[in-house]
Amino acid sequence: MKQHPQAPARTTGRRRLATLATAAVVVSVAATGCTTGGASSGATAGGQVSTDTIRTVVNADPTTFAPVEVRNADDYTFNRLLFSTLVRRDENNKIVSDLASKWDITPTQGTFTIRSGATCSDGTPITAGVVAESLKVFASPDSKSSFRPLVLGDGPATITADDSASTVTIKLAQPWTDLLQGLSLHATSIVCPAGLKDPKGLTTGDVAGAFSGPYTLTKKQHGVGYTFTLRSDYKTWPAYENIEGTPAKTIEASVNSNASAIANELLTGTKDIANIRGKDTTRFDGNKDFSTAVIPQGSLYMMFNEREGHPFTDPALRKAVAQALNVTAFNQAATGGLGELYSSFAHPGVPCSNKDTSLLIKSDPAAAQKVLAGVKIRMVGAQVFGPNGAANTYVAEALRAAGAEIELRNVDVATWSTELTQKIDGWDITVMGGINAGGTMNGALSTVVGIPVEKGGLNWGGAVNQPVVDLESKAMTQTDTTERCSTYQDAQKIMISDAHVIPLSSLPSQVTVRSGFAMHTMNGQPDESTMRITK
Structure with a gap:
């Protein structure tokens, strides 16, 4: 079975609202009006957003920054900002390009062509060899990833690279029809050579050159918050359709598990995008300064x-x-x-x-x-x-x-x-x-x-x-x-x-987004790499 990537993601000015939880949801609102209780960060006198920062919230500190070790929702959140995978799942489970531009798949093998122009956060080119070495760590019998059998099955996998053809081939020991979809998982994210050389530093997020994704981790304070900075050289965004707005230069993620407190922060203008649960979700009913999606x-x-x-x-x-x-x-x-x-x-x-x-x-x-x-x-x-x-x-x-x-x-x-x-x-x-x-x-x-x-x-x-x-x-x-x-x-x-x-x-969970910002939720799961400023 041969698979081809979708067209590259395009930026539009179209407003889209939340739909059913099991479908893909994009959460965005036209960038006009003030939020209830206060203006957004950097808002002008007219209430319109003027900022290059998105402020969001996670429920707890991540347990790890190493892709092979991810376990919790907050691990997933930060992983999507810092790392790229070969493919991603777009709306209705469509597989689209991330680091792979095209692929050939059978039940026992997959060959992936690596996109040109992809680089690590330290400038190292992401070649087929770089991708293969990262996937070998994931596929190793000694891998710390509990997702390994979910992607590759129970047997061994052989991973080879051809740098001249820019291809990576994964051969499985037995048929496993979930290989392609599995390679969209956070745990299969590509770690750059600097991260592979320092596994302990990778786990704690302290290897600046480890990242293959759009952001780098520039500040962290346990139990308080994390700051991510957009890479100026990052060009190879996942080929999602209908992504609107501009990536934030800075993403500030604070740590808070209290839904009432998070709702207060959204309503008073100190947070822009957050997931909240329970009765506090109803506080946004009818509020035109926010859009919401229940997932x-x-x-x-x-x-x-x-x-x-x-x-x-x-x-x-x-x-x-x-x-x-x-x-x-x-x-x-x-x-x-x-x-x-x-x-x-x-x-x-x-x-x-x-x-x-x-x-x-x-x-x-x-x-x-x-x-x-x-x-x-x-x-x-x-x-x-x-x-x-x-x-x-x-x-x-x-x-x-x-x-x-x-x-x-x-x-x-x-x-x-x-x-x-x-x-x-x-x-x-x-x-x-x-x-x-x-x-x-x-x-x-x-x-x-x-x-x-x-x-x-x-x-x-x-x-x-x-x-x-x-x-x-x-x-x-x-x-x-x-x-x-x-x-x-x-x-x-x-x-x-x-x-x-x-x-x-x-x-x-209710994905709650302030006017002037957007984030997509694919197949019931938010993708934080799609957070955008829309005005």
Whole structure:
């Protein structure tokens, strides 16, 4: 199958508004009028924006700046500013150029022609050899990337470069039809030679020449904020369509997890673009100085630690947890009732996501009590799921009401992800927020089954479940969409009916953008490299 890139992204003055969460959304507003409570940074007396800076917010410090190590939403945010990938996913999952100008793809191989004129942040030309060396680090069996099997499958991959032809070839050990889409993922971002020479410095963001993307990291203060500066020599932007406006010379990203405080900053003119959740999203209803788009920032579901020695290797206990919960009450605690109730651990916009609600285990607190009474459970939850971790508190109280002995720790998202992936024996249950950056059913499955994180996979819970792994491998050989979805449906049936996961709801996030600025959201996920000043 031969793929060709789309036409280069074009700048337009057209105003576009938010659309459905599973479609691509561009958030922009005409650059007229003042914001409620104050003018924008650099605003003129007439209220029009005059600035070269975009001020935004992240919920927590990134856990890493190294692409192969990315885990959390804030890692993804900064990655898109600092690094380029071979391809990107545009609206409706169309694959378009980033560093690759064209490509030839089969189920077992991909050959990519590298665009001319691309350079690293220290001026080093990005050749086919530079790209290949970066991808070899990602593809190595010793790679720190849990996304490796999601992109390349379970076997080894051979990566070669031909600098005279400007091509990079990736050969796979077995058919893997997600290769092309996988190469749009943040973890496959191209690291320049200076970054490969200093892995520790790359992780902390301290290698100035490591970056292949449009910005460099010029200032960082843990827990406070980060400053990114546009490269004057950067020309090879991703070939997205309909990108409007001018890239900011400076992006200032502060750290703040409080949705009310972030909303205040937007409304008083001290922030320009931010994602907010919960009831504070309604504060922008009818405000013509902002445009908004609601996106499914994550899929919320219960995940169990199914490693040996943990209570939830017992399917009866897992099913009892499902019976103890009321998904409507959970959604109220997690999102203020704004989330969509899910019938899978993948959001409905993911191709082949389950829609059969009969697979879900029905709430039955009385039945749950007969099984859970006296069971000791250690729960670690991320505070971002509901105000002060209200989603986790609801789950803990529901299980406590069923007679279980619960130890709940509500922690910040960086601590939560670190503990669940690196202190694997210290927890039994968690509310998971699956981001599924690749937008595929394979991506959703990889977080709940197969290779566990301690062995280099994406699976936080450690459930291997060979029948599901076999179905996943089968799907990777099927090019017929109907057949592939049937295989994925069989896999989801096992995971949901046996309560390896308990689907709950979406975690909606509102991308909120001040007049005079814009940012695109592709397939339900924001791309911070598309932040623009439109006036």
